[in-house]
Each structure stands twice: as C-alpha cells, then as structure tokens.
Amino acid sequence: MPKFFAEPFKIGNDKIIIDTDDVSHISKVLRHKTGDVITVCDGMKNDYICRISQITRDSVVCDILEKRENTAEPSITLTLFLALPKGDKADFIIQKSVELGVSRIVMFEGENSVAKCPKDAREVEKKLKKWQKTALEAAKQCGRGIIPEVSGIFTFEAAIKEAEGCGTVVFLHEKEKSGRIDDAVTRNIRTAALFVGPEGGFSPAEAEYASSHGARVTGLGSRVLRLETAALAAQAVIMHITHNL
Numbered sequence: 001m002p003k004f005f006a007e008p009f010k011i012g013n014d015k016i017i018i019d020t021d022d023v024s025h026i027s028k029v030l031r032h033k034t035g036d037v038i039t040v041c042d043g044m045k046n047d048y049i050c051r052i053s054q055i056t057r058d059s060v061v062c063d064i065l066e067k068r069e070n071t072a073e074p075s076i077t078l079t080l081f082l083a084l085p086k087g088d089k090a091d092f093i094i095q096k097s098v099e100l101g102v103s104r105i106v107m108f109e110g111e112n113s114v115a116k117c118p119k120d121a122r123e124v125e126k127k128l129k130k131w132q133k134t135a136l137e138a139a140k141q142c143g144r145g146i147i148p149e150v151s152g153i154f155t156f157e158a159a160i161k162e163a164e165g166c167g168t169v170v171f172l173h174e175k176e177k178s179g180r181i182d183d184a185v186t187r188n189i190r191t192a193a194l195f196v197g198p199e200g201g202f203s204p205a206e207a208e209y210a211s212s213h214g215a216r217v218t219g220l221g222s223r224v225l226r227l228e229t230a231a232l233a234a235q236a237v238i239m240h241i242t243h244n245l
Helices: 021-030 089-100 121-142 154-166 205-212 227-241
Strands: 003-005 015-017 036-039 044-053 061-069 077-085 104-109 149-155 168-172 191-196 214-219
Touching: 003 121, 015 021, 015 044, 015 205, 021 036, 021 044, 021 061, 036 061, 077 089, 077 154, 077 227, 089 121, 089 227, 104 121, 104 154, 104 227, 121 149, 149 154, 149 205, 154 191, 168 227, 191 227, 205 214
Parallel strands: 003 036, 077 104, 077 191, 104 149, 168 191, 168 214
Antiparallel strands: 015 061, 036 044, 044 061
16 A cells, blocks of 8 residues: 655644645556545654545645554664765665664764765755655655654764764674674664764774774674675664564
C-alpha cells in the first residue's frame, strides 16, 4: 500500500489533508482516485489507513479509517556521524541508512576528507535540503514511522560535541585491531552514535580526540573498507546486535 507523510497539524480526528509535492505523485504518477486506500504517517510513529475522499490540483483529502502504531522503527535511536563523502555517495549512504533504521544523520568534515564543506552557507543549505529529500523518499519507500533528520555540516570537533547526548559513541578506525563493535554495543542499548571517517580515514589525532571524549574506538575486520561499505556494514552490525535486523 502506498505510504506518504503529513505534518501532525494537518491530521484531524477523522480527516487528513496532504498538500505537499505528494499531491502530484498521488494523482498523476500513481493515478489514485477517490475511494482508493493509502497509508499516511505523521512522522511520530503513527500510521493512518485512509480512503481518499477528494483530489484537487493542490491537495488530497483523506478520511481516516484506522490509526495504527508504526512497527518499522527500531528499538535503538542510532545517529550516524558521516564524514563528507566525495561525489554522489552521500545520497546512496543516506538512502540505505534510512532503510537500515538510522534515526539521524550528521555530516561533518574530517581532517582527511576529500570533499570539503562549501564556504557559501547557501550551498550548505542546498546540500542539506537535497539530502533531506533523499531521506524522506527512503522513509516512504521502506515504511518508516519517522523521517530521519540530516544535519550539519559540522567540524570534526563540533561533531564529537554533538554526539555527547547520543549515549554510546562507536568510532570506527581502520587501524584499531582489538576493539570490536560488539564490545561497545549490547542487546538492550537504546541510544548510540556511529562515527564513520572519510575516504582517507581518521587521523591518529582524531582517534585520540574521540577516545579522550568518551568514544569507543573500534575496528571493522582486517580488511580496509570503502566509506560507504563501512557505514552500512557497521549500522547493520549494530542493528543485528540490538535485534533490529
């Protein structure tokens, strides 16, 4: 069943109004008509089974048939701190991370980052808006109960500070040979942050800085993984350990 998101204030006791870009998608792409049933999520882990009662050029009005608790959200709130990837890798990682269950994605610039943070604040805003749209589309596709937030672009030190409220902080470092993710993450953990470095890896100084601020420095096997592989593999490991995969 097709799924869409609506802001909570547009959801009444018995009706929902959709007036976003989804209006065109519903009417022209999916060719829905009045009487068709769709799922609408409020972004707060509630799903509404609805029947379309009216379609105009600017809005779709739905009658609420049933309210359900969304069951797709993991028990862990996982924040991914991702060093700026080069090229178009960011969209791919965001898409797959949302599918895996990440709750938030924070972009930062590492010492060895190939991609750099734009100097123009408008360019940063443009990138964040594009990445947020990717997160939204992925959330709709995989049935999430929230729309994971994409934020940044932080400096490395600011990212470490931002992670202070995220509980356990897992810091992936390819030179770490003894620490493992399952040494840092347990079955019943409820909040965690995952740091994934740039293509050039984290510098020794960054690893030391993270460790001195409470991060658990861990490895991910004996092979050197690409940025996108490491980000997704580590998330999958954490979701598996916490029984969310």
